[in-house]
Amino acid sequence: MEDLIRRLLVELGEDPGREGLVRTPQRVSKALTFLTSGYGADIDAILNNALFTVDYNEMVIVKDIDFYSLCEHHLLPFFGKCHVAYIPRRQVIGLSKIPRLVDVYARRLQIQERMTNQIAETILEKIDPLGVAVVCESTHLCMSMRGVEKHNSFAVTSAMLGIFRDNARTRMEFLELIRHRSDIPQGIPAGAGLTCVND
DSSP states (O other), X not given: OHHHHHHHHHHTTOOTTSTTTTTHHHHHHHHHHHHTGGGGOOHHHHHTTOEEEOSOOSOEEEEEEEEEEEETTTOOEEEEEEEEEEEOSSEEEOTTHHHHHHHXXXXXXXXXXXXXXXXXXXXXXXXXXXXXXXXXXXXXHHHHTSTTOOTTXXXXXXXXXXXXXXOHHHHHHHHHHHHSXXXXXXXXXXXXXXXXXXX
16 A cells, blocks of 8 residues: 555655655555554454443433545545444443444545444444434535635435334434534644644
8 A cells, every 4th residue: 555655755756765755655555554444343243342331211312423534436535423322122332332323434434424323223223222313514625625615514414213213203302412512623724734744
C-alpha cells in the first residue's frame, strides 16, 4: 500500500521525498488499516458473552453514539451520531457492546444506508428482541468538500424492525426520545492544526 501512495503523490505532482511527505505513506497505510478494521472484527468476540436473560420488556436506548466512517464512493469521511433502541424478548445486551457494534460497521468502506441496516440486523439476529430501531445522522465530506458543496447539510437514515416497524406508537416514542440531542458536528474542530503529524 505504501508504494501505491508514493506513486499517487508523484502523479499529483508532489515529491514523496519532501520532508513533510517522507513518512506520509506509512501514516496513510496505518490510518487506513485502523479505519477499515471492521472487516476483520468478530462480532461474537466483541459481544463476549455479554448477553443476559432479564425479565424486562421496555425500550432500551443508547443514543448519541459518535461514529466515523469512510464513504465507499470517494474514500472521504462521513461522521455523526447513531441512536440504537431495542425491546427485549428474553435477553439484553451489555450497553457498552452497542457502541462497539456501531464501530465495527462504521470502520469499513460504507454507505450510511447499509451501515444503518447492518447494525439493526445484527442486534435482531443476536438477541431476537421484539424490535430494533437504528437512526444515523451524519455529515458527509463528499457533499461538503466536493460535488454540491453543501456545507450545512446532513443525512438521516433509519432502520425499523419488528415492533418499531409495525407499531406507530412505539416508533414515535423512540423518535421523540432521541429528538433532544446534541448537534451533529460540522467540519473539523478549531485548533486541529498539524497534530496528526505525530501519529
